[in-house]
Amino acid sequence: MEKLVVILLLVSAVGTHAASFPFIHNYLMRIDCGLNGKTTENYNNQTWFPDSFFIDPGKTKQITASPNVPQIMTTLRYFPHGEDMNCYGLQLISAQKYIFRAGFYYGNYDGKSQPPVFDLFLGGQLWETVNSSASTEGPVFHELVYAPKNDNISVCLMGRKESGGTPFISSLEATYLSLDSNNNRTVYGMMANGGTAYHLVARLNFGSYDEVVEPWSGWNQFCEEQLNRYWTPQPMPGYINLTFDSTFCSGANYENRPPNSVINTAISPTNASQSIYVPFNFPTTTPQSAYIVLYFYQNHIVDGPPENLNGTRNMDVYIDGVMRRNVKLEGLRSGDVVTLYPVLVQGTMNVTISPANGTVLAPLLNGMEVYYATEVAEETSGGFKILFSFIVVVVCQVLVSLLLGVV
Numbered sequence: 001m002e003k004l005v006v007i008l009l010l011v012s013a014v015g016t017h018a019a020s021f022p023f024i025h026n027y028l029m030r031i032d033c034g035l036n037g038k039t040t041e042n043y044n045n046q047t048w049f050p051d052s053f054f055i056d057p058g059k060t061k062q063i064t065a066s067p068n069v070p071q072i073m074t075t076l077r078y079f080p081h082g083e084d085m086n087c088y089g090l091q092l093i094s095a096q097k098y099i100f101r102a103g104f105y106y107g108n109y110d111g112k113s114q115p116p117v118f119d120l121f122l123g124g125q126l127w128e129t130v131n132s133s134a135s136t137e138g139p140v141f142h143e144l145v146y147a148p149k150n151d152n153i154s155v156c157l158m159g160r161k162e163s164g165g166t167p168f169i170s171s172l173e174a175t176y177l178s179l180d181s182n183n184n185r186t187v188y189g190m191m192a193n194g195g196t197a198y199h200l201v202a203r204l205n206f207g208s209y210d211e212v213v214e215p216w217s218g219w220n221q222f223c224e225e226q227l228n229r230y231w232t233p234q235p236m237p238g239y240i241n242l243t244f245d246s247t248f249c250s251g252a253n254y255e256n257r258p259p260n261s262v263i264n265t266a267i268s269p270t271n272a273s274q275s276i277y278v279p280f281n282f283p284t285t286t287p288q289s290a291y292i293v294l295y296f297y298q299n300h301i302v303d304g305p306p307e308n309l310n311g312t313r314n315m316d317v318y319i320d321g322v323m324r325r326n327v328k329l330e331g332l333r334s335g336d337v338v339t340l341y342p343v344l345v346q347g348t349m350n351v352t353i354s355p356a357n358g359t360v361l362a363p364l365l366n367g368m369e370v371y372y373a374t375e376v377a378e379e380t381s382g383g384f385k386i387l388f389s390f391i392v393v394v395v396c397q398v399l400v401s402l403l404l405g406v407v
């Protein structure tokens with residue numbers, strides 16, 4: 001009942017925009033922090049809400065637009081009372097997975113040329129320590145997948161004693177990860193429906209030169225990005241770049257629904273007896289449990305050296321030298337998605353795709369996602385609990401395995 005009242009209030013507040021008000025369904029929430037007024041904003045055919053619906057504390061500021069900075073990032077909300085928890089309340093469907101993304105663009109809004117460092121919390125748990133200094137070049141984004149326990153999840157900002165600085169935020173998004181009706185599979189099916197947060201480290205598109213795949217980009221929305229994800233191109237010098245015929249809407253058939261423009265480009269070694277080698281760095285050297293997704297797909301080549309797809313493409317997937325999975329592609333419009341979890345990593349990781357027994361064609365790799373998992377203690381609606389760190393768990397696991405190894 002309480003929720004209904006909130007929804008009705010919001011609907012009346014946005015008036016004529018109510019027809020395109022996704023918040024009613026709690027499926028897709030795009031919040032432009034610091035945007036003045038009570039009406040929605042249209043940006044690239046996306047509806048964004050001003051953050052005044054979701055938060056009371058803080059002040060708003062507008063910064064000068066520049067070509068490198070999306071319109072959404074040119075307003076922000078900052079919190080002069082950084083010693084307090086400054087919280088957004090998001091009404092979502094409880095116990096369902098969402099992608100949460102927060103964006104920060106400093107843009108010297110306070111004229112101090114001192115980009116602050118501060119803490120970001122989700123459901124009372126530390127999400128990330130935000131270092132906005134990198135945002136002198138462009139926005140900083142932090143993203144994770146999590147199923148909130150409560151239907152009113154808080155996203156809070158608080159300053160840090162040691163580094164000082166006023167917390168601020170430019171954008172906040174929550175995207176519901178539904179069951180994929182196309183193939184009846186849960187998106188990111190090995191991610192737990194609660195209790196664990198999966199922090200995005202990278203979401204890469206191989207074999208494309210400079211195309212950033214953005215939410216809702218492309219001529220055919222159904223074949224393109226449906227889950228509000230960004231895929232960044234990963235240049236891989238020394239490999240062949242392949243582009244496949246994309247007339248078929250193939251991505252939607254695969255696990256996690258990769259967009260067409262991601263699966264229709266790939267890298268491949270110049271020689272079928274060579275491997276693809278992707279070295280990877282994590283933001284910290286502490287032991288972590290990684291969630292890795294690898295996307296494989298082939299079709300008629302429209303750009304790149306021609307291949308006879310009659311032959312088998314047989315590949316072995318190795319992580320840090322350990323064979324994890326075999327992938328076999330045969331014929332046109334053939335693909336596979338490999339999810340590996342948990343993979344224990346410590347600072348770095350080497351992904352190797354090697355030619356397997358009897359392969360005719362060289363290995364290939366179209367896309368990759370990497371997350372690390374943290375355990376989340378029971379969240380509280382407004383309050384704050386000490387983070388029950390995953391590191392503790394991993395250290396215990398390592399100790400136990402050492403002991404077992406010794407015994």
Ligand SMILES: *[C@@H]1O[C@H](CO)[C@@H](O)[C@H](O)[C@H]1NC(C)=O
Pocket residue numbers: 044045
């Ligand atoms: C917005 O949608 C219209 C109509 O579908 C389309 O013509 C236009 O290119 C879209 N704009 C962007 C920025 O995607």
Ligand SMILES: *[C@@H]1O[C@H](CO)[C@@H](O)[C@H](O)[C@H]1NC(C)=O
Pocket residue numbers: 002006087088089090152153154381382
């Ligand atoms: C949701 O949570 C926010 C922040 O904790 C709080 O301010 C707000 O009152 C809550 N809303 C509801 C409807 O419970």
Ligand SMILES: *[C@@H]1O[C@H](CO)[C@@H](O)[C@H](O)[C@H]1NC(C)=O
Pocket residue numbers: 117131132133134163
């Ligand atoms: C923030 O980033 C800058 C530049 O990358 C770095 O010099 C600084 O030490 C970082 N601050 C913290 C607290 O991590």
Ligand SMILES: *[C@@H]1O[C@H](CO)[C@@H](O)[C@H](O)[C@H]1NC(C)=O
Pocket residue numbers: 184
């Ligand atoms: C999807 O799964 C549900 C539950 O397992 C089942 O009832 C339904 O028939 C499935 N739908 C399709 C299209 O396979």
Ligand SMILES: *[C@@H]1O[C@H](CO)[C@@H](O)[C@H](O)[C@H]1NC(C)=O
Pocket residue numbers: 208209234235236237238239240241
């Ligand atoms: C493929 O593209 C990368 C940039 O992403 C480039 O460095 C490389 O030389 C290209 N490979 C070929 C064979 O052109």
Ligand SMILES: *[C@@H]1O[C@H](CO)[C@@H](O)[C@H](O)[C@H]1NC(C)=O
Pocket residue numbers: 271272273274
């Ligand atoms: C492919 O690599 C193998 C081993 O490195 C080498 O023996 C072979 O000559 C190479 N083939 C071509 C076509 O370069």
Ligand SMILES: *[C@@H]1O[C@H](CO)[C@@H](O)[C@H](O)[C@H]1NC(C)=O
Pocket residue numbers: 308310
């Ligand atoms: C591929 O296989 C089919 C059927 O086995 C055959 O008719 C065709 O000639 C082959 N194509 C090439 C390029 O070898």
Ligand SMILES: *[C@@H]1O[C@H](CO)[C@@H](O)[C@H](O)[C@H]1NC(C)=O
Pocket residue numbers: 279320321348349350
């Ligand atoms: C990854 O490969 C590099 C170079 O071969 C090596 O130095 C590093 O130890 C490897 N990392 C892991 C975690 O195996």
Ligand SMILES: *[C@@H]1O[C@H](CO)[C@@H](O)[C@H](O)[C@H]1NC(C)=O
Pocket residue numbers: 357
């Ligand atoms: C590959 O084939 C060789 C010889 O047939 C065999 O000894 C080896 O075990 C095979 N390797 C794998 C990974 O199947």
